[in-house]
Amino acid sequence: MSDILVSEQSAPGPGGSGRPSGRLLEVEDLRVEFRTRDGVAKVINGVTYHVDAGETLAVLGESGSGKSVTAQTIMGILDTPPGFVTGGQVRFHGKDMLRMADEERRRIRGEGIAMIFQDALSALNPVFTVGFQIAEQFRVRRGMGRAEAKKRAIDMLDQVKIPNAKGRFNNYPHQFSGGMRQRAMIAMSLALDPEVLIADEPTTALDVTVQAQIMDLLAELQRERQMGMILITHDLGVVADVADRIAVMYAGRIVEEANVYDLYAKPAHPYTLGLIDSIPRMDEKGQQLRTIKGLPPNLMNIPPGCPFNPRCPMAQPVCREKVPPLLQVGPARASACHFAEELVNRV
């Protein structure tokens, strides 16, 4: 049972200011483009979201929607080139990290914000033992001696419920199973007690029974430590289980933000509606699945107006001309659709 923190703040949306707002982590009007040989891909086109202590924000989107690039920008691990931040802010405790000195930003990584990745095998260094890689942080960042760092690392492995943590300390990543590796990576990311954890598709590569174990573990650790968590995923099932709030991304924009119950009960954007409708459901077995027609846009050539308009069943002429801003459509929810009111108010 998770204690759900319903965000009591006014709806997210544009028009925020640069002043500190007491939020833990805020992304505001972030813009990122990839300059490639073939042209400029506008990957993030004004993303605004925030996460507070103890809450889980799920960022939901399909491949290419920009959910991972946003996370990489927050962490400061965006590959530059080709990726360039062209606007916006990422504020941690009110301070813009994009304009920080490298040294200051480095201190935030690990201690302030940590990240876990989808593929634990490539995120861990294959030539060092798992224990060493965790202990390293205590030695470098906390100035501990070898023995004490080892003790703390074993303690971390214990916390993520790796059986026989002491014996596992000297194992290499390849000696761990997929689920164990993911646990080791969680141990590593939580070693310095971060305030925010970004989990980028943490269970996508895992089997469903192991996925349940890992999601449980993450939820438990988050509750204990009152971390803010950003869960990046494409899986509508996982989101429904753990998220407090959801931000849905499409073509580098947030198209809808709402608390998890509102979003599933009454999506305020046709894209969200389409996603929820395309999950196979048993009461419609034997019937055609409802689908979203067409394909996501090419980010080098995003259609004018609403980026979703070529695929949208509700599209009107206005959708091809004006980009709909992310506007409040109810208490603590926002949608970037010209017809959001009609969607929410439909019976």
Place this chain on the structure above:
Amino acid sequence: MSENILEVNDLVKHYPVTQGVVFKKTVGQVKAVDGVSFGLRAGETLGVVGESGCGKSTLARVLMNLEKPTAGNVVYKGQDISKLSGGALRRLRRQIQLVMQDPYTSLNPRMTVGDLLGEPFEIHPEVAPKGSRRAKVRELLDLVGLNPEHINRYPHQFSGGQRQRIGIARALALRPEIIVCDEPVSALDVSIQAQVMNLLEQLQGEFGLSYVFIAHDLSVVRHLSDRVAVMYLGKIVEIGTEDEIYERPTHPYTQALLSAVPVPDPTQRHNKTIIRLTGDVPSPISPPSGCRFRTRCWKAQDVCAEQVPLLEIRRDSDHPSACHFAEKREIVASHEV
């Protein structure tokens, strides 16, 4: 009920584990598929679910006759397919086709779509005489919802979902009776996945195809399948109609698997009990004695270590279940709305 067009009898596929470079010796066997039997009826979809390493892809390879079984056989309309060769084998291959998981690596990047889809006709010229092949290819593209004008494009010019359509078109080219789909939608995004699943259903209706549909996503399998087989460590642990498996599962592994599927409905999050399995799947090189699931099973007794439970109808199971203690259990079924 129609007859079985494909029968799998006690199929076993072991891969040797060797040691040494010059003097290779076999030190063990990976028991990838270890005694699997089922029948596939004409026009039906048999779903095969299981976690990674349970042998579902090996099963697909043996069904396709890409691997020879270590023991047991696959019988297509009375013929043991692993005993065929030459022309007979070529004729058989027309009837059983494969759709692979990864639409990026399963298409040759240097061939145009026209060549990719035309190649089956070169191997089986009796299906389409030379002059009519381009027209056939256009027809295929149209059939799977691609623009026939794109016949000269290369795979990289298509998106993942479109490439999977090309893969399906290629499998359809020779008008097979059976298509083995090995995780055909798991690499695709949700909105695209639904499109491809609809296409598969539509084609089945149109051509009376039988599918062996292998996937790890239980809701996808449920949507498409008439019958479902659940695999664990090289064995089928439970098999039955879609209703029997999803509504009345009796094997503890099936129950755990179903309970772990995240339900896309936040109002259900506190109503369901997830059966938490501890540990990982044991190595298929030395699977546990008796029932292979016993190391992770909460019901395990001494008998489970001693006797291999047979896949059969049991007192508390109206469909075959390979558990000594098979019984129904309330599971909040996935995606039940």
